[in-house]
Amino acid sequence: MKHAKTEGADAVEVWLDCITNFHPLLHLKIILQNKPLPLLIAHRPTWGGSLHKGDEIMRLEALQLAVELGADFIEVELKEASCLPTLVEHRRNHNSHGKIIVSCYVDDITPTQEELLQLVALMQATGSDIIKLVTHAADITEVMRIFSLFPHCQVPLIAYSVGERGLISHLLSPKFGGFFVYGSLAGNPIPGMPSLESLKEAYKLERVNEDTKVFGLISKPVSHSKGPILHNPSFRHVNYNGIYVPMFVDDLKEFFSTYPSPDFSGFSVGIPYKEEVLRFCDELHPLAQSIGAVNTIIRRPGDGKLVGYNTDCEAAIAAIEDALIEHGCNDGGASLGSPLAGRLFVLVGAGGAGKALAFGAKSRGARLVIFDIDFDRAKSLACAVSGEAQPYKELVNFQPEKGAILANATPVGMHPNTDRIPVAEGTLEDYWLVFDAVYTPRRTRLLKEADGAGATTVGGVEMFLRQAIGQFNLFTGLEGTIFFFSFHGTFFLSLNSIFSYSFAL
Numbered sequence: 001m002k003h004a005k006t007e008g009a010d011a012v013e014v015w016l017d018c019i020t021n022f023h024p025l026l027h028l029k030i031i032l033q034n035k036p037l038p039l040l041i042a043h044r045p046t047w048g049g050s051l052h053k054g055d056e057i058m059r060l061e062a063l064q065l066a067v068e069l070g071a072d073f074i075e076v077e078l079k080e081a082s083c084l085p086t087l088v089e090h091r092r093n094h095n096s097h098g099k100i101i102v103s104c105y106v107d108d109i110t111p112t113q114e115e116l117l118q119l120v121a122l123m124q125a126t127g128s129d130i131i132k133l134v135t136h137a138a139d140i141t142e143v144m145r146i147f148s149l150f151p152h153c154q155v156p157l158i159a160y161s162v163g164e165r166g167l168i169s170h171l172l173s174p175k176f177g178g179f180f181v182y183g184s185l186a187g188n189p190i191p192g193m194p195s196l197e198s199l200k201e202a203y204k205l206e207r208v209n210e211d212t213k214v215f216g217l218i219s220k221p222v223s224h225s226k227g228p229i230l231h232n233p234s235f236r237h238v239n240y241n242g243i244y245v246p247m248f249v250d251d252l253k254e255f256f257s258t259y260p261s262p263d264f265s266g267f268s269v270g271i272p273y274k275e276e277v278l279r280f281c282d283e284l285h286p287l288a289q290s291i292g293a294v295n296t297i298i299r300r301p302g303d304g305k306l307v308g309y310n311t312d313c314e315a316a317i318a319a320i321e322d323a324l325i326e327h328g329c330n331d332g333g334a335s336l337g338s339p340l341a342g343r344l345f346v347l348v349g350a351g352g353a354g355k356a357l358a359f360g361a362k363s364r365g366a367r368l369v370i371f372d373i374d375f376d377r378a379k380s381l382a383c384a385v386s387g388e389a390q391p392y393k394e395l396v397n398f399q400p401e402k403g404a405i406l407a408n409a410t411p412v413g414m415h416p417n418t419d420r421i422p423v424a425e426g427t428l429e430d431y432w433l434v435f436d437a438v439y440t441p442r443r444t445r446l447l448k449e450a451d452g453a454g455a456t457t458v459g460g461v462e463m464f465l466r467q468a469i470g471q472f473n474l475f476t477g478l479e480g481t482i483f484f485f486s487f488h489g490t491f492f493l494s495l496n497s498i499f500s501y502s503f504a505l
């Protein structure tokens, strides 16, 4: 309980059935007399997956004792709601004020909207003070059914979906009127539940309200993204009422048709959707159109149309150019304006990120050689940027001319497969610069090997930050208020030139 308080919780939940050798009077006195925070007591029944060893009478007596000793909230399951009158009477007799929560955990597939509404009505009919509904999200679209319950509930409602696809049910709960948001304590992660630390530090849910605009990263996987720790503090420091959340999406069509509300104001688009998402945009920025990949979508306020942009292209190329200039490599095409001009640019990966890099490199006058596991995809990108495609199997032997640039735009080497490398180590020494679009981990195996081979290296974080700043400008309309710089591995965001927010990525 003290840890919860230190980590910033507003209340703490204790499961009595998890206390070893539970002795109701002894333990409840200790817990309730020393509670540093409002306390929610649950004593789950054996049929509800509990570790409780005694009988049902003992369990309900322990709950009564919790009421008597001043627990702030007592949770009982819908199936045992018949004990509610006894608990309420006990509360009256002991002049206690604990609120009673009636809960329902649905383990199977998420019920339909009608079924959920019936459940909510049933729970309300028990006369409980608060109701709690927990489902399991097999798809992010099921979470919408949870959000739409809130306006129909006359008593405070706690409702969320567990599982990675249900994460937004927790993070957006304050926007829709949820009574509690649950977070796990440091060192005790609970699958499918955000950590208390992330709720307090990154998301700061206490600031979220019904007017908060939602921005999300549509991706699969999504948990690797550092977007939330960058966008959320940035919003706050310019007083923009927005929240940025990871959205694990399986089906773009279903997703966009389930979340058409203007409250869902914009999106980042990650792997594997940067190309497929074009079909769902009503309009495209000319750069995104020519690249054929979108990593940012804005829902235009006036007409609700989805407009697709690409902030990856300039971000990746600027990261590479900055490094070339910083390391004094302004030979060759410098006179043409870019240190990339005339240089050989070897690109591995012709997907969404690869296309952005290829168009960017071509726009700076580089010569491209493109590899992709799908040779047809490599050929069509090569054709679009007047480059050359080579079969993927040739990559292990490909020896570039001296001074070339290598860019990895595949997810090879990304967490958790960090021992993987997209090219043969022995071919690295002729590259002047090696860039990796992967940013988790920060130093990928490719970058470490390239370092060892003497190349200048540029990590995906450099691109990630730059593309995110482009997104921030589009999301908020506050062009030019945010800058970043790095110093000894720590990044500093400077907002409106006055505030610096630092973080390690």
Ligand SMILES: O=C1C[C@@](O)(C(=O)O)C[C@@H](O)[C@@H]1O
Pocket (backbone or CB within 6 Å): 217, 219, 224, 225, 226, 227, 268, 269, 270, 271, 295, 296, 312, 353, 464, 467
């Ligand atoms: O490539 C990236 C990274 C990203 O997918 C993320 O991990 O946060 C977000 C995308 O918008 C961006 O283009």
